[in-house]
Amino acid sequence: MSTHNECQDPSDESATTPPQPSRRRFLQSAAAAATVGAAPHLRAQTQTPPAPPAQVQQAVPPRPVTLTVNGRAYTLQLEPRVTLLDALREYAGLMGTKKGCDRGQCGACTVLADGRRINSCLTLAVMHEGENITTVEGLATNGALSPIQRAFIEHDAFQCGYCTPGQLCSATALLNEFRTGTASTVTADVRSRPAQLSDDEIRERMSGNICRCGAYANIVAAVRAVHEGGGQNGSAAINETNGGGNSRNA
Numbered sequence: 001m002s003t004h005n006e007c008q009d010p011s012d013e014s015a016t017t018p019p020q021p022s023r024r025r026f027l028q029s030a031a032a033a034a035t036v037g038a039a040p041h042l043r044a045q046t047q048t049p050p051a052p053p054a055q056v057q058q059a060v061p062p063r064p065v066t067l068t069v070n071g072r073a074y075t076l077q078l079e080p081r082v083t084l085l086d087a088l089r090e091y092a093g094l095m096g097t098k099k100g101c102d103r104g105q106c107g108a109c110t111v112l113a114d115g116r117r118i119n120s121c122l123t124l125a126v127m128h129e130g131e132n133i134t135t136v137e138g139l140a141t142n143g144a145l146s147p148i149q150r151a152f153i154e155h156d157a158f159q160c161g162y163c164t165p166g167q168l169c170s171a172t173a174l175l176n177e178f179r180t181g182t183a184s185t186v187t188a189d190v191r192s193r194p195a196q197l198s199d200d201e202i203r204e205r206m207s208g209n210i211c212r213c214g215a216y217a218n219i220v221a222a223v224r225a226v227h228e229g230g231g232q233n234g235s236a237a238i239n240e241t242n243g244g245g246n247s248r249n250a
Ligand code: FES
Pocket: 098, 099, 100, 101, 102, 103, 104, 105, 106, 107, 108, 109, 110, 119, 120, 121, 122
């Protein structure tokens, strides 16, 4: 009866020497040991120190703020942190101005402050005491739509209508800005008055107002129609304010 040892080839070293760890197993063991050693150090590096206790801010009480909106004075009890947009919608009850992004990106909240268009979500109501604020509700005169309002209807320049109040206020100011010679970033020579209100000029000047429905082509057509029809601005109400300027913020 033969045994295992009897069958071994004396020239076979692997059979007589103890098994050696493979190169791969050695590298795996070394890497594991290094990781275990470094872990406490890494944890110490990534741990952030505890935040200091938050300071309790005393709430600033509301105070009366008088805003002149569409020619009417509204005295509202407002905290200083209330935006003009929220003051118009939630305190004065003028819901025509829309809240889209609430962070200055969509233009839905555009109103006019002394004829300058601003994003009302980016400015505080208390900063506008003494100014003439015009919202979409103030564009019509004695029940008659302004030229730009009529043009929007004639050119089908909206679908859902959510952006339309801001578009109308913006277009109203745009026509006034062009009339007073304000250049835009596509005006060829900013030292002289733009020669004509091209479609590129309209698109650029309306670029702060986003329309999710994509009614841009008809919006441009409506603005162009009012301009070519001799409408110097979109509303008689704006004639009473300080037109001009291209401010998007306050
Ligand atoms: S709500 Fe979008 S810019 Fe003000």
